[in-house]
Amino acid sequence: MASRADNFASNLSFANFSKATELRQRIWFTVGALIVFRFLSFVPLPGINPRALQSLTDQPLGVLDLFNTFTGGSLERMSIIALGLMPYITASIVVQMAAALHPSLMALKKEGATGRQKLNQYTRYGTVFLCALQGWFLAAGLESFAASNGLQAVVNPGYMFRVGAVISLIGGTMFLLWLGEQITSRGIGNGISLIIMAGIVAQFPSFATNLFEGGRTGDIGGATIATFLAMIVILILFICFMERAQRRLLIQYPKRATQRGMMQADRSHLPLKLNTAGVIPPIFASSLLLLPLTITQFAGNTIDQGSTFGETIQTVIQYLGQGQPLYLALYALGIIFFTFFYTAVVFNPEETADNLKKNGGFIPGIRPGKRTAEYLDYVLTRITVVGAIYLTLVCVVPEYMIGQMGIPIFLGGTSLLIVVNVTVDTISQIQSHLLAHQYGDLIKKAKLKGRLR
Template identity: 50%
Template sequence: MTGPSGVPIVLVTGLQFKLMTVLTLTAGTSFIMWLGEQMTERGIGNGISLIIYAGIIARMPAAVGKSVQMVSSGDIPIIIIPVMLAMMFGVIAVIVYFETAQRRIPIQYAKRVVGRKVYGGQASHLPLKINIAGVIPPIFASSIMMFPATIGTFIQVDWVQKAAASLSPGTVFYYMLYVVMIVFFCFFYTAVTFNPDEVAENLKKNGGFVPGIRPGKKSAEFIDKVLTRITVVGAIYLAVVCVLPTILVSNFNVPFYFGGTALLIVVGVAIDTISKIESHLVMRNYEGFMKAGKIKGRH
């Protein structure tokens, strides 16, 4: 096995090395998963997402230094840097907008008289995020897309090498399949984590209903219809954010983390963590650290 420069990565091969590699990777993965679960249970936010977030942030200073070095040596024009920075901030603005966007379904609660007290009668809403799946679809899609290239490094067969080359980043087929995988995992993860039938049943038990829609099955069908529509928008948004900046960056050959997937993970995890910290502060009767305004969804 050799690296991109042709230098051997593994100096000593054999069964012992293979067993040690499998054992090390398995133990390391198990430890990271355990650490992520501990962070989720005892901390704030999703542990695995925070670990990925920290890994991306830790590599940014080196990438910035390499970009400055390439500009000073004349490998890339200096005018490219402001253009890429403008594109990065534009992508961040789009991510923040869509990650906080919601489709609010109005909910009305029927009045109930218990003794001398009247309960219910107030109006509320059911917030549905445009991107319920979050950063999971691009993470799953990129992990699966890396599998053929990994297999190609171990199996030195002609047709396997050709298949791995056609699925390597930068090819048209790679980007097409990447978009399909992102859209698939958007719908798959949304279907796994959000059950319209269960939501409609809970509303019915609590005396809530959607105005103009019968409680029960009709409400579940209406919620599912709305959820499908906003998931389509969310899937298109994820595909554009993850693929388009990567294509532009690959053409400019800039070694910086302007890629849409990395920005999506960083911004998405930051927004989620800030929202959870804010909710914990509010639960404990604190004002929160964002006095100018809370993070609110757009509807």
């Protein structure tokens, strides 16, 4: 499978791309949608004083810098999409886990398109609830945070501003969700992942500027910059290698008679990716970890810092800061858990074994049916362990190293993993469209020759 895709990729040309009108339209639609996303990140919440807010952006957000990276800097600008898609991702985690544990939701999941539509509706309800909760604490925290620094970032503080901010944030997140769905259906690639990737890529210029400016002023040593850049290159190569790695199981079919009367057995392979879950585990883990941290950090600004509860909140924020051992441990555990969880969601060994049995296929040396399902589960569990270790190392180790280097930027392994993975997936989809277009041209030519004859 991989070799065939590589051979096709080597034969691609700009001529083939220019003839694929539908593909060009899809790409232009995707680019236009991402431009709209970037414009929205500069639209501030109603009632915000931009000049006063600009004075607050110089202060670090702590662990929420990762949240700010995923939203393309929308959080520090307090735009209408400051919450990004994180509430939707968190809600989808809760719904998927509930569907795997609750009998009625599990039955709903098995109903097909109707059941999935109902679960998506529950996910949207959860998204609105989380947006309202996070938006309220964000608005209240912004008022007190600005006041504690002697600034008035909110023109008219009070309940009217908070209600307006909550409504705007809910509208911004739901619009991003709709935009992602439009990209998926009318554009190229997964819309939600592309929007998250676009937010990360939008931070690259400021990342490079901060890095080299720190080298120029002497805050960051030249050896540190060289080590960090080398680490990025190695990480990208390592991610590309691991994302293409797969375990190919031999599938054999019964002998069938050919046109010449000979009996021939068909063989194929069932590819099992080393990282079946893709970028979902780090996104889920970070989203689930950032939800309470967002509420805690902004709620902490509204509480008396001298009180016992206020000191407890500040202690929690300190221990869960990015690069801190507790944060890294919880993040690693979340990645490992969601790697196994999401792999179980997207790949069902029993269903795969039943499909093989219905088509007459079998794994040599393994009985069809239950034994095949057990063998697939055994192999998938082993490679998922390797995949979970790979994701944990890529996402956690670079963040720890960045914290040790003292680099004031937040481009860790999680961001690189998302960017590289989504880019590879999008390129694969473009190649699939071009391949389908080539096959369509061949079929048209064959029909034309048949008519001429």
